Amino acid sequence: MSSIVVVGAGLSGLTAAYRLSTGGADVVVLEAGPRPGGRVDTETHGAYVVDTGPDALTAGYARYLRLVEDLGLQHRLADTAAVIGLVRDGRIIDVDPGKPWRLPFTPALSFAAKIRMLGGLVHARKAIAEVDSYEMSCSAARDDPERSAAEFATDLFGTEVADYLIDPLMRLTTGSGAANASCVNVLGALGAWSSSLKTVRGGLGIVTDELADRLDVRYGATVTRVDDTATGVVIGYHDESGEHEMAADGCVIGAMYHQATEMWPTLSAACPAFGDKLRNVKLISVSLGYSAHTATRAYPVLVPTTENPEALLIFMQHNKCADRAPDGHSLVTIYTDTTVTDSFLDRTDRELELWAAGIIEGLCPELVGRREMSVVTRWPMAGYLADPGFWRRSSRLLESLPTDGRVKVAGDLFGAGSMESATRWGERAAEELLRHLDDHR
Template identity: 35%
Template sequence: MKAIVVGGGLAGLGAAYRLHKNGWEVTVLEADEEVGGRAKMIERNGYSIPTGATQVSTGYHDYIALCKELGVDDDFVAGSNMVSLIRDGKLYEIDGTKPLTVALTGALSLRSKYLIARSMMEMRAMEPKLSPLDMSANHAVDDGRTAKDFAMERMNQQSYDVLVDPLMRACTLNRGDAVSALEWFSALSTLGGVKFITLRGGVQRLSHLLAAKVDTRVNARVTDVKRTTGGVEVNFTQDGVPQSLTADACVLATRLPEAVEMSEEMAEVAKPLASRIEYNRGFLVHLGYSVKPKTRSVGVMVPTVENPYIALIWLEHNKGEDDITPPGHGLFTVYFDEAALDDVKSGSDEEYGKIAADYLEKLYPELKGHQDMMAVSRWNLAIPHPTPGHYRAVNEMKGRIDPAGPIQLAGDYFTTTGQNSAIHWGQRAADNIIKHIGRRNAPAESLAELKA
C-alpha cells in the first residue's frame, strides 16, 4: 500500500510515521526547503532560536508517546513552571502547575480571584468533558460571545485585564474581545496543571527524526490532488520540475486554505469553514542579552492595557536547556499582537525590534545596555484565529468528512492550535486510511487474519 502525505510539519510527519509503522510505503512532499512546519530553529550568534512553536508540556500526551516510540523520551528536560502576570506595570509570578495558586497572587483582588476560581470549576463541570484535542465537541459554548463578553458577564474587568485577555493573547496572538468565549476554557484546559518540558535538541528535532523514517522530499510544491479509480493522483513541482505520483491514499496536512486549493473534493467538505477561517499572523522578535534577569518565569503574559503591541514574552533560557544560549546569556522571544501589527509605522524589523527591546528592558531594567543579538521571524499564516462561531464551523466540517475516503485532512485547525494537536489529527487521518483503505485493499489472507 502506498500513501502520499502533503506537508512536512508535525501533522504530516505524524501521519506519515503512523502509516509507515503499519507497513505502508509513504512519500512526504514538503514545499519548504526543510521540514518542521511552524516548529523550526535558526542559529544566530551562538543562540539556538525557535522561530515559531517553542514550548512542550506534560499535557502533550501524543507528542510524548511519539517520542517514546522513537526512543527519545528520556531526552526531555524540565524547565521552570513559573509565569508572570502584569498589573500596573508590576510583575507577579504564579506557578502554572497549580492554577488555583492564582488565589495567592497580589495581581488580583479577592473578588477577582473568587470569580476566576468559579470559572475554573465551570470548566471542570462541562459535558462532554473538555479536551484540548477536540474543542469543537463543546461547540455549544461557542454561541457568538467573545472571551471578553464572557469575562464581563461571569467575572469582572480586573479578571479580564489581568488574566483572561493576556491568556487569550498568549494562546492566539489576538485579544480577548476578538476570540470565541470557548477559547477561554480551551486555554484553561490546555495549560492548567501541566509542567513545561523541552526535548533536547530543540523543537525541530522531532520533525527531523520522523522525516528520516520515510521518503521525504523538500522543495516539492503540490498543485493538485484528485481521486482516481485506483486511489489518488498528486501533481507537484520539485525544484521547478513538474512531477506526478499515484498512491492508494493521501493526507493533506497543510493549513486549510492551502488544502482546499489543492483538492476540489476537500474544498467541498471544508468550504463553510474555509470561507470564514482567518489566520493570525506571527511576528516574533528574538532578543539575546549577555546577562539574565533574576526571575524564574518562563513566560510573561502581557495585557492589552499594559502594552497594545506585545502579546507574550517567552524567556527561552528558563526552559531547562543548557545549550541554547552562550553561557550566562538570556534569550527572549517577543510575540506581537495581530491587532497591532499594522500600527507599526514603518513595519521594519528594526522598528519592531526597538519596540520589543524597550518594553523588555522596562520590565527587566538590568538588561539595558547588554543586548547582543536581534532576529525576526515572520509567519503570514501563523495560527487559526478562533473567532466566535469558529468551533461550531469546525464541528460541522468534521461531520462532512468521509473517514473511508482516500483523501484525508489533518492539521491543528481541527482544535486548539499546537504541536500536540497537530500530531493527534495527523495520526487520526492516518488511522482512517489504515482502517478503511488498507482493509479494503488487503489480500484475502490478510482479511482472514484481521477477522480472526
C-alpha cells in the same frame, strides 16, 4: 504494501507519514519548502538556540509526548521553570504555582478578584473538564457566535480576572486577546494549561528533524493537484526538474487550509462557509539575546491587552531550558498581537528589534545595554483565528468531509492550533487511511 503520498513535512504530515510507515505502508512525503518542520523551527545563532515558531508545550500534550518517546527522544524532555510571569502596572510579577501557600498573597490579582476566580472555577469545573482543546468538535455546541471569550469571562469571573488572567491566557493560546476568541477557548485553555510546562532539550525542531530522517521526504516539491479516483489518487507536483505526476493508493494532506483547498477543492466545497469566514493568525516573533540574566524566574510572561495591545506575549527562553542561552545570558522572545501584525509586517528587522527591546528592557531594566543578538521571524500564516463561532464552523467542516475517501486531512484545523493538535490529527489521518485501505483491499 499500500503506497501513500503525504503532502507537507510539518509536524502533522510527518506524524501521519511515520505512523503510516510503521503501519506497513510505503510512504513518500512531498514538501514545498527546503526543510522539515513547517511552522516548527529551531535556529542556532552562536550559542543561542532559538525556537522561532511554536514554543510552549504542556504535560497534557499526550500524543506529542508519546511520539517523542516512540522516537527514542524521551531523554531530551525537560521540565521548564514552573514560575509564570504576569505584567501588571508595567512590571513583571512572578507567580510560582510550585509554592501554593504563597498564591493567596500574590499581588497579581486583588483579594476580591482571587475570590471571584475561585468561585468561577468551581462553577465551571464540569465544563472545563468536558472540553478537549485538541478536539474541539466535541464542544462546538458550547461555542456562541454572539459571545466573545471576554464577555463570557467577565460574567464568570468579573472584570479584573477577565482582563488580567483570561485575556492573557487567550493571547497565549489563540494569538489574540479575549475580545477575538471563542468562549470555548476559555474552558479549553483553563483545562489544558493547568498542567506543568515541558520542553525538548536542543529545540523543538529536533523532533521534526528526527521524524524526517526516518522517512522519504522530497524537498522543493510543491503539490498542485490531488485527484481522488475510483482506484487510487493521482498527485500533481512540480520541483526544480519540472512537472510530475505520482499515483498512489492514498494521500494525507498536512498543508494549511488555504493551501490544501487549492490542491484538493473538495475541502472548500465540503463547507464553503468555513473558508468564507476563516481569518488567519499572523504573528511576528522577535528573539533578543542579552549578556545578563533577567531578574524574573518566569518562563512565560503573560501580557494583558490592557497593559500592551501590541505585545502578545513574552517567553523567557533561558528559563524554559538552560541550553537556549549561554550561562548567565538571557534569550527573550516577544510576539506581535494578530490585530497589529499587518501594520508591523513592513517594518525592517532593525525597527522590529527596537520595538521589542523597548518593551523588554522597560520590563527588565537589568538588561539595558546588554543586547547582543536578535532574530526576527515573520509568520503571516501562523494559524487560524478561533473567533466566536469558529468551532461551530470547524465542526461542520469536519462532518461534511467524505469519510470513505482515499484522501485524509491532517493539520491543526480541528483543535486549538498547537503541536498536540497537529500530532493528534496526523495520527488520526494515518489510522483512518490504513483502515480504509484495509477495507478496500
